[in-house]
Amino acid sequence: MGTGDDSAWVLRSRHLLAQHLAVAVVVCLVLAGAGGFVAYAEYSAPDTTTEQRVTASWTTDSSFAHQATVERSTRAFEAGTVLRNRSAYLFRVTPALAGEHRFRHEGAPEAATVATDVRLVKRSIGGTGDDRTEFWRVTDSLTSKETTVAPGESARTSFRVNVSQQRNETREIERELGGTPGRIELFVLVTTRVTTTVDGEQLERSRTERLTIRPGTATYAVAANTTGRQEEPVRTETVSVPVEKNTARIYGGAAFAVLSLLAAAGLVFADRRDRLAVPPETVAALQTERTRDRFDEWISVGRVPEPDDDERVVTVDSLADLVDVAIDSDRRVIEDGDDGRFVVLVDRVRYCYESRAPTTASTDSVGDGSNGATDAVGEDGPARDDDS
DSSP: OOOTTSOHHHHHHHHHHHHTHHHHHHHHHHHHHHHHHHHHHHHTSOSEEEEEEEEEEEEEEEEEEEEEEOOSOOSSOOTTOEEESOSEEETTTOOEEEEEEEEEEEESSOOEEEEEEEEEEEEEEESOGGGOEEEEEEEEEEEEEEEEEOTTOEEEEEEEEEHHHHHHHHHHHHHHHTOOSSEEEEEEEEEEEEEEEETTEEEEEEEEEEEEEEEOSSEEEEEEEOOOOEEEEEEEEEEEEEOOOOHHHHHHHHHHHHHHHHHHHHHHHHHHTTSSOOOHHHHHHHHHHHHHHHTGGGEEEEOOOOOOTTOEEEEOSOHHHHHHHHHHTTOOEEEETTTOOEEEEETTEEEEEOOSOOOHHHHHHHHTTOOHHHHHHHHHHHHHHHHO
8 A cells, every 4th residue: 555664553543633734723722721721620619618617516316215113012022122224114013114314515505494394195196107096185284484594504304104094094084085096195295495505695496206106915015215315516616717729720731732733843843744645545444444345245356357358448547436337237346356456347348546656658548548459459450451
């Protein structure tokens, strides 16, 4: 293909750049601008930024404690023994449950006013989820208390429930109503309202918690459900914090911009010095190769003999035109493996295409509308006429 020491890939790249030089230069300039923008944006970004920082917070917490005192002596327990914070208690020896709700607050606020309301709820409820039905409900007030506690201190509210008595009362209610299909629930409901002041601003919070009692045959289980520890900011300030520059974006963007500019300049310089120019025969060979790949199904490789004296030779301008001839005449294009010519034989007519640059002799022949074979016929013709 006349490529010398260059590879076919390099030649194709040079030819492509030569055809689309303006586009390639514009792309390089756009990339240089993008790299410069990234570097400048990072370099000119502020050295500091502002953020909100919590300088004071308010923490609240709550919990339940419970115990039951043994009322009669047995071989297992002596009367007066106190059982604390168990998951279950015995009806026979510890029928009454003593409980205590503890609310604690700490942090920036001043002393807080804590109002605690304790109620005992008995109810029958059926179903689950959104389909739950409350068949009946009875609520009794156990105690109510309001106190002022300083930060770090706790407000304690005590209550007492005779579980054995409450179980009997729920049975009596069921008998009065003729029985219900629901399950019986017994729990202590504690509502806590807290009021305090921070920097002259009054804050109010509330929470509702429960201590559930599940009576069984010989025991009753106890389980606490509390809101737990909560922390919230009550004072913030705007502070300035340093921002670390991304040196990779600065130097990387700048380097990318410089390389892109150098690439654009290199393309222009190479074009001015004809470094991108590809020999005409190489361009023809590249075009032929692309066309051959496109029409590969119509082309076969073989050996084409020299034309006979009475065979007419027609030269076509492109391989695509030659393939059109083959298609129209229902023939195949033969690629001569020796000299790279493409030939279509139709009766006594030989259609040829050759991608190499024409020589002076062949140019004269083509200009005369003749070829080697016809020239031979022309020379022999007069000789035979003289003999005749």
